[in-house]
Each structure stands twice: as structure tokens, then as C-alpha cells.
Amino acid sequence: MKSIKNIVLATLLAVGLVAAATQVHAQGQEAAIRKNLADRLPQMGKIDEVTRTPMPGLYEIRIGMDVYYTDAEGNFVIHGQLIDAKAQRNLTEERTEKLMAIDFAALPLKDAFPIVRGNGKRKVALFEDPNCGYCKRFERDLQKVDNVTIYMFLYPILGPDSDAKSRNLWCAKDKGKAWLDYMVRDQGIAAASCDTAAVSRNVEFGRKYKITGTPTMIFTNGTRVPGAIAAADVEKLLADIKQ
Structure with missing residues (x-):
């Protein structure tokens, strides 16, 4: 032994x-x-x-x-x-x-504004430039997606005018309404002023994580989807995630 x-x-x-x-x-x-x-x-x-x-x-x-x-x-x-x-x-x-992949819990949500539809139970983050034509078409189609909270990150990467518009949107009294009025309803953006450091931080965050185009969606499981996709595809991706 x-x-x-x-x-x-x-x-x-x-x-x-x-x-x-x-x-x-x-x-x-x-x-x-x-x-x-x-x-x-x-x-x-x-x-x-x-x-x-x-x-x-x-x-x-x-x-x-x-x-x-x-x-x-x-x-x-x-x-x-x-x-x-x-x-x-x-x-x-x-x-x-x-x-x-981006940890959804690590997103600086304080630098975004929420757009809530229905019960808002499902969550997604969205980086968009106000001068992005693809974003405008995507936003119109995205209206079909219900019961979701969209954390909108203003991400002006298409030039100085995008930056100016993003800062006015961030300073709007009702950010979500001002955003949809411009992107979906073709209404103008009112001039406004406030602390717009959040917009600069969004650009820095995007550069760090190589968000190179808009729209870019980030789901709660870390999945990143660059480019405009159909509302049906957004629904499918949300359905595949247990939230």
C-alpha cells in the first residue's frame, strides 16, 4: 500500500x-x-x-x-x-x-435619454447621428417595435453640423420628443443651451469601442448590430434575449 x-x-x-x-x-x-x-x-x-x-x-x-x-x-x-x-x-x-461585444451594464446610460414604448420591459441602446439618412429611415421603421426602452446616445460623427444639432437636442426640455420630431416628423430643432459634456463623452466612448457608423444597436446580451435593419429583425433579436 x-x-x-x-x-x-x-x-x-x-x-x-x-x-x-x-x-x-x-x-x-x-x-x-x-x-x-x-x-x-x-x-x-x-x-x-x-x-x-x-x-x-x-x-x-x-x-x-x-x-x-x-x-x-x-x-x-x-x-x-x-x-x-x-x-x-x-x-x-x-x-x-x-x-x-459591449457589456450593457457598463454603458454610461446617464449620457443617453430613454424613449419608452409600451411597458418598456425590453431594453436596447442605440447610437445615432442626427444627420444620418440611414438613421432617419431606421427610426421610422423602429416605431413598429413596442414594449421597449431605447437608450438613445447622440453620436455626432458626420461633421460640425451633426455636433451642433446633437447639442441642441441634448438640451431640449423633452429630449425624446425633440429627437422623434426631427428624425421621424421632419420638424426643426430649436436652439438650446446647457451642459453638453455628455455628447463629447459619447463620441469618446464610441471611439474606444470602435463604433464606426450609425445606427449601431447594442442589446442587453452584448450583441452589437451595426447598420439599419428591419423592425422584424430587431424584434427577433429582442425575442432571443431573456430580459
């Missing part, structure tokens, strides 16, 4: 040593990748994360929300799609979608 225990203990020790050695080796490779790429390609910027991919000898490097691939020494860099042909999965696309 004692010999069996000794064998088990020796086996566990060996496994532990192998695991520790593997970890040290992995840390060494990561350090080499970080150092070599920083020396050779400083314009890439600071590497946030290095992870081994399912492809032997290939490592993923993440810089912000951008994904690249390299070898264990950082001698070569690939910017493209990694596809698992056997499983028929686009690993780069899956990884990017995960990185681009």
Missing part, C-alpha cells in the same frame, strides 16, 4: 513539474513575442494580450480590439482570417465578435 502511495505521489509531482515547466515555457514565449515585436514593429502599439491558437506554432496577439497572428519568436505577423477548416469556423470572426 505504501509503495502505491509513493507511486501516486511521484506521479503527481511529475505532472506538477511538467505543468510548471510548460507554464514557464509559455511565459517565456509570450515575453519573447512582446519584446521582439515592440523592437521590430513599434508602430503596432502596445500588445494587450498574447494567446496560443489551435494551430501549432501560431499565436494570437491582441492590440485593443485588433487581432493579429505571429510565430513564437515574433519574426512574422499576419493580419487576416484564421479559419478552422475541419470545424468550418472562422476563428478570427468569432474572436472579433467577442471583443466587440
